[in-house]
Amino acid sequence: MGQSVLVIGATRGLGAALVKQYASQASTHIYATTRRDKRPEGGFPENVKWLTGVDLMDSSVGDALVTGIKAQSEGPLDVLIINAGRFMLEDFSAERGPSWDDQVTMYTTSSIAPTLIVHRLTHAGLLRHASAGTTGGSKIVLVSSEAGSITLRHEKEGGGNYGHHASKAALNMAGKLLAIDLKERGVIVSIIHPGFMRTEMTKGVGFDKHWDEGGAVTPDEAAKSLVEWTQNLTLEHSGQYWAPRGPRDIGMAETVLGKGLSTPLQLPW
Structure with a gap:
């Protein structure tokens, strides 16, 4: 029996790579979202089932997902990966200080919308449940960033980028709370830093200059x-x-953490 996977934020970078890898598994039913009103053209396997018009800045995004999944799916999801995020540069200068609108966008996309999405999918019966302490429940992966770790923030890296870092820290807390609320349903909530990647997003904020020395990998x-x-x-x-x-x-x-660190690495909050 195959598994069903939904990737939210699926048209570029890591999301697109995830969709293609899951689509290559013959037993996997892969669902993916796009903000546009039609499926992306080219580059994706034909077996991807697209949920169009899914915008995490829309307060009804959870309802839109429920409607879209029920129209295409035969049952609850086995895996939900929420990958959508925004990164808008901020510093403490007079010219480009913290931006109200940019921060609202980053917080909403990275930490507010995921909480509402998980809540709506759960109560619509679209996440698989199991008894607490047993296997068989859905797996939720929240794509955060090491940027959300307060412990890892160090003066060597400087300040700034308040909305990006803080919205990821907020996602980390939301994920922890969701894990507590979903424990009795046997649903797993995993919060992860996927890696520093060579993407249009990191290039768009000028981080491509750090790709080589920072060990950036492809999506x-x-x-x-x-x-x-x-x-x-x-x-x-x-x-x-x-x-x-x-x-x-x-x-x-x-x-911050010392030498001889393990892989995988559990990150500090």
């Missing part, structure tokens, strides 16, 4: 690690914050 490489991580998830991981690829691309990992 395909990060997706492979994430798929393997998700496959091996257990209830023991629920509510925890991990870097499946370890410390290799986390600049302050050894400075």
Whole structure:
């Protein structure tokens, strides 16, 4: 019997790579979202079932997902990966200080919408339940970032980028709370840093200059690690914050946490 997987935020970067990897598995039914009103053209396998017009800035995004999934799905999801996120540069200068509108966008996309989505999918019967302490419940993967770790923030990296970092920290807390609320249903909530990636998003904020020295990987490489991580998830991981690829691309990992760090690496909040 195959599994059903939904990737939210699926048209570029890590999301697109995840969709293609899951679509290559003959036994997997893969659902994917796009903000546009039609499926992306080219580059994706034909067996991907697209949910169009899904915008995490829309307060009714949870209802839109419920409607779209029920129209295409035969049952609850086995895996839900919420990958959508926004990164808008901010610093403390007079010219480009913190932006109200940009921060609202980042918080809404990264931490508010995921909470509402999980709530709506749960109560619509679209997440698989199991008895507490047993296997068989859905696996939820919240794609966060090491940027959301307060412990790992170090003066060597400087300040700024308030909305990006803080919205990921908020997602981490939301994931922890969701794990507590979903424990009795046997649903796993895993919060992960997928790795520093060579994507249009990191290039768009000027981080491509750090790709080589920072050990940035392609979205395909990060997706492979994430798929393997998700496959091996257990209830023991629920509510925890991990870097499946370890410390290799986390600049302050050894400075803050010391040498000899393991892979995968459990991250500090």
